[in-house]
Amino acid sequence: MLGLHDNRLTSGVADSVPVKQPKSYFVKSYGCQMNVYDAERMGELLEADGLSPAATQAEADLVVLNTCHIREKASEKVYSEIGRIEKAGRKSGERSMIAVAGCVAQAEGAEIAARAPAVDLIVGPQAYHRLPEMVGAAVKGERRVDTDLPTLEKFTALGTARKAAPSSFLTVQEGCDKFCTYCVVPYTRGAEVSRPANVLIEETRKLADGGAREIVLLGQNVNAYRDASGTGFADLIARVANIPGIARIRYMTSHPADMTDELIAAHGEIDALMPFLHLPVQSGSDRILKAMNRSHTADSYLKSIDALRRIRPDMAISGDFIVGFPGETEAEFEDTLEIVRRTNYAQAYSFKYSPRPGTPAAEMADQIDETVKVDRLARLQALLNDQQLAFNAATVDTATDVLLERPGKHAGQLIGKTPWLQSVHLYADGAKIGDIVTAHIESAGPNSLAGILQERKAA
Ligand code: 5AD
Numbered sequence: 249m250l251g252l253h254d255n256r257l258t259s260g261v262a263d264s265v266p267v268k269q270p271k272s273y274f275v276k277s278y279g280c281q282m283n284v285y286d287a288e289r290m291g292e293l294l295e296a297d298g299l300s301p302a303a304t305q306a307e308a309d310l311v312v313l314n315t316c317h318i319r320e321k322a323s324e325k326v327y328s329e330i331g332r333i334e335k336a337g338r339k340s341g342e343r344s345m346i347a348v349a350g351c352v353a354q355a356e357g358a359e360i361a362a363r364a365p366a367v368d369l370i371v372g373p374q375a376y377h378r379l380p381e382m383v384g385a386a387v388k389g390e391r392r393v394d395t396d397l398p399t400l401e402k403f404t405a406l407g408t409a410r411k412a413a414p415s416s417f418l419t420v421q422e423g424c425d426k427f428c429t430y431c432v433v434p435y436t437r438g439a440e441v442s443r444p445a446n447v448l449i450e451e452t453r454k455l456a457d458g459g460a461r462e463i464v465l466l467g468q469n470v471n472a473y474r475d476a477s478g479t480g481f482a483d484l485i486a487r488v489a490n491i492p493g494i495a496r497i498r499y500m501t502s503h504p505a506d507m508t509d510e511l512i513a514a515h516g517e518i519d520a521l522m523p524f525l526h527l528p529v530q531s532g533s534d535r536i537l538k539a540m541n542r543s544h545t546a547d548s549y550l551k552s553i554d555a556l557r558r559i560r561p562d563m564a565i566s567g568d569f570i571v572g573f574p575g576e577t578e579a580e581f582e583d584t585l586e587i588v589r590r591t592n593y594a595q596a597y598s599f600k601y602s603p604r605p606g607t608p609a610a611e612m613a614d615q616i617d618e619t620v621k622v623d624r625l626a627r628l629q630a631l632l633n634d635q636q637l638a639f640n641a642a643t644v645d646t647a648t649d650v651l652l653e654r655p656g657k658h659a660g661q662l663i664g665k666t667p668w669l670q671s672v673h674l675y676a677d678g679a680k681i682g683d684i685v686t687a688h689i690e691s692a693g694p695n696s697l698a699g700i701l702q703e704r705k706a707a
Pocket residue numbers: 318319430431432528530568569570599600601602603604
C-alpha cells in the first residue's frame with residue numbers, strides 16, 4: 249500500500265520520453281495567495297540551487313505545478329496540464345521535468361503518482377524546502393513523494409533570504425482548525441500554526457530594508473494568529489506598523505469568528521492598516537452557516553462590519569460566497585442576496601458548491617442540481633458585479649494615494665494600488681516603483697481605475 253507519507257515511491261519514471269536536466273524552472277501557480285507566496289519561495293530555493301527562471305513554461309526544463317484542491321475544477325486542472333507537458337515532450341523528443349506541488353499533491357500524492365507516470369516528483373505545501381534535494385533525486389531517476397505535514401520546519405529551512413517587492417507577502421500563520429464542512433484546507437494544510445512574532449518582525453525589517461512599503465500578512469485563518477509567546481494578531485500588526493518604511497499593512501484571509509474587538513479597534517488606531525478587509529461570509533442563512541460549521545451567524549457578521557465602519561467609515565469589504573450548499577432552499581439563497589445588499593461589497597469571489605471527497609458536506613443528502621447552482625451563481629454575481637462597479641465608479645474625480653507596484657504594458661505607464669486594493673493605471677513621469685503618489689482618478693472599469701498624477705491635474 250502506498251501511504252500518503254511514503255517518501256520514496258518508485259525508481260525510474262514509467263514514460264519513455266527522456267527528461268531534461270533541469271537548468272531552468274517555471275512555477276505555475278493555481279488558487280490562493282498562499283500558493284503565490286509559496287511559488288515565490290520555491291523559485292528562490294531553486295535559484296539558490298543554481299537554476300535560472302525561465303520566461304515561459306514552454307522554455308523551462310523543470311515545471312512546478314503549484315496546485316489548488318479547493319474545488320473540483322481547480323483540482324482537475326493539474327491533470328490536463330501534465331497531459332499538455334507530456335504531449336509537448338513527445339513532440340520534441342525530450343520533456344520537461346514535472347513536479348507537482350501544493351494542495352493536490354498533499355491530498356492526492358499517491359493517486360497522482362499512479363495516474364500520471366510522467367510526474368517526476370510530488371511535494372506537499374509543508375515540504376517544499378526539500379524541493380532542490382528531490383529534483384536532484386529525480387535527475388538520478390529516483391521518484392519521490394513528500395507530503396509530510398511538519399509544522400515550522402519549512403520556515404526555518406527557508407531562512408530569510410527574501411526578495412522584497414513594494415508589496416510583499418509574509419506568511420504568518422498556516423493551516424486551519426475550523427473544519428467548515430465543505431472545505432479541504434484543514435486536511436491539506438494541516439492544523440493551525442503561527443510563526444513566532446520575533447521572527448516575523450525580523451523578516452519584515454529585512455523586507456522594508458529591501459524596499460517593501462506594504463506587507464500583506466498571510467494565513468489560511470490569519471486573524472486566529474497567536475504565537476507560542478502569546479502575541480495575538482492585533483499586537484503583531486502594531487509591531488509591524490512600527491517598522492520604519494512600512495506604510496501599508498493588509499491581511500488575508502480572515503474568519504468572522506476571529507474578528508475580535510481588539511482587532512476591530514486596531515483598524516481605528518493604526519494608520520498603516522488599510523481600509524480594506526477580505527472577510528468571507530459564505531452564506532446569509534443561519535441554517536446553512538450552521539450546516540457549514542461556520543461558527544458565526546449572519547447577524548454577528550454584520551455586527552463586525554458595522555463596528556469596523558463606525559471606526560473607519562471608508563472601510564471596503566470583500567467576501568467569498570458559496571451557492572448551492574446541500575439543502576440550500578430558494579429562500580435561504582435569498583438570505584445570501586440580502587446580506588450582500590446590507591454589506592455592499594467592494595469586491596467578491598463566489599462559487600458553486602463543489603463536493604470534495606472526504607469532507608462531511610460531500611456526504612450530505614439534498615445535493616443541489618447543477619442547473620439551480622448555475623442560476624443562483626449568476627444572480628449573485630450580477631448583484632456583486634453591480635456593487636463592484638459602483639464602488640470603483642465612486643472614485644472617479646477623487647484624489648487617492650497609490651502605491652506604485654509594477655510597470656504597465658505601455659511605455660511610461662505604471663500600475664499601483666489604492667488603499668482599497670483597486671488597481672490604478674497611470675502615467676507618472678518622475679515617479680518610480682515603490683513610491684506612494686497622489687493620483688487623480690479619471691475613469692473606472694469593473695476591475696481597474698485610470699488616473700493621472702495629482703500635481704499634473706493641479707497644474
Ligand atoms: N465548494 C465551493 N467553494 C468552496 N470554497 C471552499 N471550499 C469550497 C467548495 N467545496 C470557497 C470558499 C472559500 C474559498 C477560498 O473557496 O468560499 O472561502
